[in-house]
Amino acid sequence: MVRTSTTEAVVLRKIRIGEIHKALTLFSPENGLLSAIAHGAFKMKSKLRTASEPFHVIRVYLYHNPVSDQYKITDIESLNALDGIRRSVERYYAASLWAEVIIKSYGGGESFGVPYRLLVDSLSLLEHAQQRCITHLTCQYLMRFLDILGQRPDFEHCGICASGFDTQSGVYLSREERVLVCHRCAKPSAMYLPAGARRYLGSTLKMPLEVAVRIGLEDRSLQAVKEAAYFLVQATLETNLNALKSGVGIL
Ligand SMILES: [Zn+2]
Numbered sequence: 001m002v003r004t005s006t007t008e009a010v011v012l013r014k015i016r017i018g019e020i021h022k023a024l025t026l027f028s029p030e031n032g033l034l035s036a037i038a039h040g041a042f043k044m045k046s047k048l049r050t051a052s053e054p055f056h057v058i059r060v061y062l063y064h065n066p067v068s069d070q071y072k073i074t075d076i077e078s079l080n081a082l083d084g085i086r087r088s089v090e091r092y093y094a095a096s097l098w099a100e101v102i103i104k105s106y107g108g109g110e111s112f113g114v115p116y117r118l119l120v121d122s123l124s125l126l127e128h129a130q131q132r133c134i135t136h137l138t139c140q141y142l143m144r145f146l147d148i149l150g151q152r153p154d155f156e157h158c159g160i161c162a163s164g165f166d167t168q169s170g171v172y173l174s175r176e177e178r179v180l181v182c183h184r185c186a187k188p189s190a191m192y193l194p195a196g197a198r199r200y201l202g203s204t205l206k207m208p209l210e211v212a213v214r215i216g217l218e219d220r221s222l223q224a225v226k227e228a229a230y231f232l233v234q235a236t237l238e239t240n241l242n243a244l245k246s247g248v249g250i251l
Helices: 089-104 113-126 131-148 197-204 219-237 242-246
Strands: 003-017 019-027 032-038 057-065 068-082 171-174 179-181 191-193
Touching: 003 032, 003 089, 003 113, 019 089, 019 113, 032 057, 089 113, 089 131, 089 219, 089 242, 113 131, 131 219, 171 219, 191 219, 197 219
Parallel strands: 032 068
Antiparallel strands: 003 019, 003 057, 019 032, 057 068, 171 179, 171 191
């Protein structure tokens, strides 16, 4: 039986154990979520110290202890440090939100390669992103993640009467059905999305991510897209996201 293995991964979360050890949650394109202990990684001189920080893209070498059924990290090679994320509170909170979505969806379904690529591509763009671009990236990331889960609403047709949306009218997000609906089908509890917000979603999600984040959107529409994305992701995962609570005023 093979006890050692290696995989590429992103560090999603670290928890301190005792004085000097780190328990890491890793996301790997082959294995999905992995918990592994980096012994001594809080020591100043530890070779595991830097690369075991959140949002580092790494190649990790693991030893599986069959008795405790735990993974131990024997070595880490840095593939992309993404230092710019840890230097900005806004970027760090955004990345924490994205990581929590991966953790709470158990890695985003059956195949981990696609959500992994989305996460790494988004983190790479986030590293040097300015405030407004961070919000664009979060909207793109969350909507694309919903698409991977098969939970993205149709942006072209009313989810109840199936009529096509016209370009100039706003639409509504039904909280019960989690679909976009026209003004005739909307209940009072529905969330309003300006016409620009719907057009933005309909067109940008088909674009490569690095192109989509450069597409402008007026404030009111950007805010509506963000609120819709937060609502849809939490409704799909059937849980509140802690990052949104701790990041109030930032995210
Ligand atoms: Zn309708």
